[in-house]
Amino acid sequence: MNKKIIFILIMLLGVYPLLICQQEEEPIKEKVEVVNVEVPVRVHYKGRPVDNLSKDDFKVFEGKKLQTINGFFIKKKKIGTLTTRPESGQDQTLAGRYFVLIFQTTDYNDDFKKGLDYLFNEIISESDQLLVIVNKKTQAFHNLEEKNLVREDIERMIKNESHYDRLLMFQYIKQIEQELNMAKFETELRRSTRSDSSSRVVRTAQSHYIVKEFLTKYLIIWNDYKTKYLIPDIEQYHKFSRLLEKINREKWVINFYQMELFPRIIMPSDTRRILRNLIAELQISTNQEKVTFARIINKLLNEINRALKISNDFPSEEVSRIFSRVNAIHHSIFIRTNIPSLIQDIDYIRMASDLEANLNQICKQSGGILVNSKKVDLALDAISKEQDIYYLLTYAPANPDKIGKIKVKVNKRRHKVFYDDSLGTGLLPRETELEVVKGPPVKIKKASFKDKTLTLTLTDFYMKKDLGGKLNLRVRIKNRQDITVFDQSKDLNAKQKQVSLSLNFGGIGKGKYDIIIDVKDQFTQKTDSEIIQINM
Numbered sequence: 001m002n003k004k005i006i007f008i009l010i011m012l013l014g015v016y017p018l019l020i021c022q023q024e025e026e027p028i029k030e031k032v033e034v035v036n037v038e039v040p041v042r043v044h045y046k047g048r049p050v051d052n053l054s055k056d057d058f059k060v061f062e063g064k065k066l067q068t069i070n071g072f073f074i075k076k077k078k079i080g081t082l083t084t085r086p087e088s089g090q091d092q093t094l095a096g097r098y099f100v101l102i103f104q105t106t107d108y109n110d111d112f113k114k115g116l117d118y119l120f121n122e123i124i125s126e127s128d129q130l131l132v133i134v135n136k137k138t139q140a141f142h143n144l145e146e147k148n149l150v151r152e153d154i155e156r157m158i159k160n161e162s163h164y165d166r167l168l169m170f171q172y173i174k175q176i177e178q179e180l181n182m183a184k185f186e187t188e189l190r191r192s193t194r195s196d197s198s199s200r201v202v203r204t205a206q207s208h209y210i211v212k213e214f215l216t217k218y219l220i221i222w223n224d225y226k227t228k229y230l231i232p233d234i235e236q237y238h239k240f241s242r243l244l245e246k247i248n249r250e251k252w253v254i255n256f257y258q259m260e261l262f263p264r265i266i267m268p269s270d271t272r273r274i275l276r277n278l279i280a281e282l283q284i285s286t287n288q289e290k291v292t293f294a295r296i297i298n299k300l301l302n303e304i305n306r307a308l309k310i311s312n313d314f315p316s317e318e319v320s321r322i323f324s325r326v327n328a329i330h331h332s333i334f335i336r337t338n339i340p341s342l343i344q345d346i347d348y349i350r351m352a353s354d355l356e357a358n359l360n361q362i363c364k365q366s367g368g369i370l371v372n373s374k375k376v377d378l379a380l381d382a383i384s385k386e387q388d389i390y391y392l393l394t395y396a397p398a399n400p401d402k403i404g405k406i407k408v409k410v411n412k413r414r415h416k417v418f419y420d421d422s423l424g425t426g427l428l429p430r431e432t433e434l435e436v437v438k439g440p441p442v443k444i445k446k447a448s449f450k451d452k453t454l455t456l457t458l459t460d461f462y463m464k465k466d467l468g469g470k471l472n473l474r475v476r477i478k479n480r481q482d483i484t485v486f487d488q489s490k491d492l493n494a495k496q497k498q499v500s501l502s503l504n505f506g507g508i509g510k511g512k513y514d515i516i517i518d519v520k521d522q523f524t525q526k527t528d529s530e531i532i533q534i535n536m
Contacts (some may be wrong), residue, residue, distance in 0.1 A: 036071065037062075037397050040324065041408050042367055042390045042418040049367075049389040050415060051076070057411050060395055063404040071394030078387050079123060079252055079331070096127030097250040100240060100328070101154075103134045105258040105335075106166035108159045115256075115333075115376025116158075120151045123384055129249070130154075131240060134161040137441060138240075138525045168531060169229065175514075176221055185214050186271055208282060208293045211275065215300040218267075220483075222307055230355065234315045237322050239525070244326040251328035253368075254383070256376065257359060258335040267304070275301060314358040320365035324420040329388050331368035332359045333379040365418045442471070442521040444530045452506050452536065454515060459498040462523040469494030470522040475503065478514045485513070491522075510536050 039060060043050040055072035101119075105112070124130070130141040130150070134157050141150050188210060244251055275297065282294035306312055323330045334356050360370040367388035371379040397403050408419050440460040447456040454475070461469045474489035485508060492499060517530040 036394045037403060037406075038071075039393045039395070039406060039408060039419060040075075040327070040390050041393060042365070043410055043412075044364065044416045044418070045412070045414060049387070050412075051389045053391065053410065053412075055393075058391070058393055059409040059411070060393055061407040061409070062395075062397060065398075067395040067397075069393050069395055071392070073392040074389070075392055076387055076389050077250070077329075079329075079384050096125065096129060097252060098129050098131070098244070098247045099124065100131045100244070100251070100253040101133070102253065102255040102257075103132070103158055103162075105135070105158065105162045105256060106169055107258060108155075108162045111335075111374050111376050112158070112256075113155070115380055116151065116155055118377040118380045119254075120147060123380065129247075131243070132157065133236075133240070134158050135165050136527045136529070137161050138527075139441075168529070171531065172225075172228070176225065180214075180218060180221060182267070185210075186268075189271065189274055208278065208290065208297065211278060211297055212293060212300070215297065215304065219300060219304055219307060222304070226307065226310065226313065230310055231313055232315065232319065234318060237319055241322045241326050241328075244328055247326075251326065253323060253328050253330040253366075254380075255330065255332040255359070256335065257332055257355075272301070310354045311358055314355075316358040316361045320362050320418075321420050323362070323366040328366065329368050330363055330366040331383045331386075332363050332370045333376060333383075334359060334370055334372045335374055335376065335379075336372075440524075441526045442519055442524070442528050444517055444519055444528045447517060447530045447532060449515060449532055449534045452504060452508070454503045454505065454517075454532075455501065456517060456530075457498055457500045458492075458494075458519055461494065461521045463494070463497060464523055469497075469499075471499070472520045472522060473501070474518040476516040476518075477505065477508065478516070479511055505536075508536055512536075 041058070043053060051074060055069055058069060058072075060067045060069055124144065124147065126144045126147055128144055130144070132139045132141065132154055137157060139153075139157060141153075144150055279294045279298050279301075282290040282297070285291055285294075320330075356370065356372060362368075363370045367390055369383060369386050371382050373379045393408070406419070406421050408417055408421075410417050440462070442461040443459050445457045445459055447454070449455075458471060458473070461471055463469050469492075471492040471494060472489060473492055475486070476484055477486035478484050486505065513534050513536060515532040515534060517532070518527065519529075520527045
């Protein structure tokens with residue numbers, strides 16, 4: 001009697017295509033029902049991977065129930081340079097590797113250029129494939145036979161996007177500094193205080209109103225800045241992870257994270273001290289309104305303290321699991337920009353360390369390393385020499401249709417264990433599939449605002465045969481208090497090679513606004529953005 005062989009694949013591991021090939025080549029004399037859960041586990045001691053453990057050193061639990069480990073393997077690999085080519089008749093999909101190169105940068109300099117040279121001379125081979133993400137732009141390269149031309153395309157992409165994003169960032173930072181005007185606030189706060197002979201701080205009746213308005217704006221602006229420039233877009237990671245699930249190659253991710261320019265909006269410690277004194281004065285007042293303001297101001301300060309801790313919002317655990325699920329090793333190069341005046345700022349260094357710690361956690365969880373260096377070529381050299389070591393444990397679950405939370409223990413107290421504890425929970429959403437095709441970068445052209453009407457033209461998007469172009473356009477309008485007064489998006493089906501639009505905003509009141517225009521090519525996943533400052 002024939003029985004169907006069922007394999008529940010929790011992670012897409014490169015060993016499966018080889019197993020499948022073997023099964024097709026060899027006659028199967030006896031068929032049995034086999035269900036296994038694979039659990040990749042990385043173990044570190046004093047920050048370094050451990051490769052001398054045995055099966056008896058591990059315990060695997062599903063829920064609270066101890067499982068029997070029926071398979072134990074040690075896996076090792078380096079990023080190196082793939083020099084072997086597939087033989088005639090060999091599966092071409094298994095040849096070469098798949099690299100995801102993520103560039104988060106606003107300053108393409110000589111160190112970056114040397115790093116790109118090293119990457120293509122020492123690591124990337126002609127049999128590899130690339131997915132390149134530069135800030136918000138995405139480009140896939142499936143054929144690297146003309147490797148030098150591909151390198152030139154990527155360099156041009158990094159130059160253009162980093163320059164454009166730097167201009168946007170400076171514009172944004174200038175707006176932040178104008179809106180917050182920290183120096184003016186500190187001056188007004190001190191002007192409204194005086195010390196008497198008993199050293200009690202006395203403030204004017206209006207000071208708490210000024211403080212409340214400033215802290216509210218401060219919190220809004222900081223959260224917006226953090227979202228734009230510091231916290232990764234988790235949806236973007238989910239999208240390309242769904243693509244990586246389909247890739248039948250060895251997968252590597254290298255993240256070039258360049259330290260962004262921080263605006264001078266970090267609140268000095270002496271200003272915080274004055275604010276705490278203000279809260280204390282309001283709390284002991286017999287005026288109930290002032291007591292209420294004390295609670296409001298104290299709450300705002302606590303929210304700001306939490307918001308400044310980037311790790312509270314940085315999705316390091318989720319990103320780590322995404323890479324673990326698709327069996328992609330993640331390396332990061334943390335690149336500081338050459339801005340001495342800001343690097344000497346204590347708060348800048350603290351936030352840089354916070355970001356670095358989160359990126360380091362993602363790397364360790366997936367088997368990669370983080371290198372902190374402005375010398376990109378030397379950082380890549382260190383990465384190329386690093387060996388990924390992990391243990392692959394398998395067990396047969398009691399209920400294959402409902403796998404519970406997994407826990408792995410090692411009988412070495414000082415060893416740190418990295419693994420995905422939610423292998424059976426379906427972390428990666430699969431509602432949509434990402435289709436990445438080669439094509440030109442979509443562009444926003446002739447964007448202008450006149451007589452309360454926004455006009456623009458969309459060009460250079462991918463036109464698919466019989467379907468035309470498929471775009472998503474999003475338009476947002478923010479006032480000078482960074483409050484969004486309009487936010488709408490619309491899917492567009494383009495039958496021509498360019499689309500011209502006119503949008504009327506007669507319902508928007510008088511004032512100064514920023515119009516943020518974002519367009520995305522649904523076929524190539526490429527995007528473009530434009531910001532227009534207007535007076536209504």
